[in-house]
Amino acid sequence: MRSRNFLIVILLLGSMACTTAAERIGQIEQLEIAMFDKDKKFDEDIARDLMGDYEQFAEEFPEHEMAPEFLDRAANIARQLKEYERGLENYQTIVVRYPDFEKIIETKFLIAFMYDVELKNKEKAEEKYKAVAEQYPDHVFGKNAKDRLVTLHMSDEELIEFFNQKNSRQ
Structure with a gap:
């Protein structure tokens, strides 16, 4: 019985770990809908979940075309939550990993701006x-x-x- 339960847990963890990029994007889209529902106030918990999902997607699927965009979105949420170091880290990851990202110039400017205005350096x-x-x-x-x-x-x-x-x- 114990080994059967252990096997079920292993299978569940394995199936969660084998999520495709499309499935992860679907999960992210559901969180985005919840986050940006115009009838709701800003929900910090949903924002943190969404930020984490964006970062995790970029980590799991670094070659996917959405990876730099999701890091950019994660950085923006981090700034809203006043987690400036985390936002800065995401922007810097974009610069290093995705130098051809369509918003690379804006990203570099935002790094300077964050040091200036938000981090006072x-x-x-x-x-x-x-x-x-x-x-x-x-x-x-x-x-x-x-x-x-x-x-x-x-x-x-x-x-x-x-x-x-x-x-x-x-």
Whole structure:
């Protein structure tokens, strides 16, 4: 009897472990429906489950076309939950594993932005903004990074003066 129960548990675990990418995407879509139901308030528990599922999918199916998109979504949820280190880790994974991701420039900019605004690490933010500005000078995120480098170390008073001068010139 005991060995029979053990066998059932092993079979169940095995069947759960052999989930296909399509099945995992279906599970994720169900959580997304629950998460983004407009009649409900933001549910932190569902958000955490969804974030974990996105990350797990990318880990289980790293070559799947949805892997970088799911990591991006996981990073966005992490930011909403104020889990900035986790969000940053997901963005950095995208940069390393998926350099051809369609949102790679935005991802690199968001890394700089997170160091700047959310983690308050101006030195690291400066390094990341410089990289984006140099690599993508003609892209909107490259231009935004260049603009942010000008104001990054300004005090609130200096920022007010800077923008007042800028607005008076226009």
